[in-house]
Amino acid sequence: xxxxxxxxxxxxxxxxxxPALAQRLRLVADAWPxxxxxxxxxxxxxxxxxxxxxARAGYASDFEQVPWARALMGVGDGxxxxxxxxxxxxxxxxxxxxxxxxxxxxxxxxxxxxxxIDYQNLEQLHDESIAVVRGYAYSSAFxxxxxxxxxxxxxxxxxxxxxAAQRVRLTVEDEYVARYxxxxxxxxxxxxxxxxxxxxxxNSLHILVSLKNPQHEQIVASFDREIAKMKVDGSYERxxxxxxx
Numbered sequence: 001x002x003x004x005x006x007x008x009x010x011x012x013x014x015x016x017x018x019p020a021l022a023q024r025l026r027l028v029a030d031a032w033p034x035x036x037x038x039x040x041x042x043x044x045x046x047x048x049x050x051x052x053x054x055a056r057a058g059y060a061s062d063f064e065q066v067p068w069a070r071a072l073m074g075v076g077d078g079x080x081x082x083x084x085x086x087x088x089x090x091x092x093x094x095x096x097x098x099x100x101x102x103x104x105x106x107x108x109x110x111x112x113x114x115x116x117i118d119y120q121n122l123e124q125l126h127d128e129s130i131a132v133v134r135g136y137a138y139s140s141a142f143x144x145x146x147x148x149x150x151x152x153x154x155x156x157x158x159x160x161x162x163x164a165a166q167r168v169r170l171t172v173e174d175e176y177v178a179r180y181x182x183x184x185x186x187x188x189x190x191x192x193x194x195x196x197x198x199x200x201x202x203n204s205l206h207i208l209v210s211l212k213n214p215q216h217e218q219i220v221a222s223f224d225r226e227i228a229k230m231k232v233d234g235s236y237e238r239x240x241x242x243x244x245x
Contacts, residue, residue: 023060024059025061029046029084035047035205036085054222058222072095081219082210084207101205102205105205106199111170112192113192125148129169131151142172160193
């Protein structure tokens with residue numbers, strides 16, 4: 001075969017083997033530190049893991065940060081290819097294809113260190129005041145339990161300060177989110193509280209790839225493959241450490 005023809009054949013084989021190289025994916029997420037936030041290193045922990053795995057699979061990407069509702073709608077109508085930070089929900093399968101789990105969110109109660117309070121089920125907490133961020137969803141059981149004494153606040157910083165000041169007995173937050181904000185609190189607040197061992201709930205975190213992208217199945221398969229490799233070769237753990245996790 002002439003040299004030029006061999007070169008053309010080789011390029012063709014490479015393109016068939018890695019069609020991802022022909023795509024530049026449009027990634028989207030809302031602001032949710034430490035997972036996704038344009039002000040953080042590489043867009044936050046989740047964004048860094050996702051873009052790294054996609055790059056290893058041969059995909060270039062651009063990231064845009066928008067409010068959650070706009071991000072989800074944009075994936076549904078094909079404006080974006082990949083939603084970076086999605087919990088599984090049956091209704092969302094009408095918009096995109098979920099990857100496998102790449103992070104695990106544990107929503108945990110936080111108490112004062114000197115408080116012996118225990119938690120095994122929600123019924124035990126019916127007499128306790130619990131600071132919750134107004135408008136947040138924690139778990140269906142927790143959200144629907146009308147006997148819980150929930151104290152609405154504007155944000156987690158306010159909740160944990162109320163807890164340290166003994167104005168409430170508990171607060172609740174995703175563990176990574178809580179650790180991120182606790183690291184920015186004063187030692188007086190940070191050292192006064194601790195996590196309750198048993199989590200309220202655990203939610204796996206996924207990417208959601210728009211069904212409008214004709215390569216959505218391949219993107220998900222490539223992403224899942226690279227995440228598995230990253231966990232074996234140590235690069236996943238290095239990213240976790242770089243983000244303080």
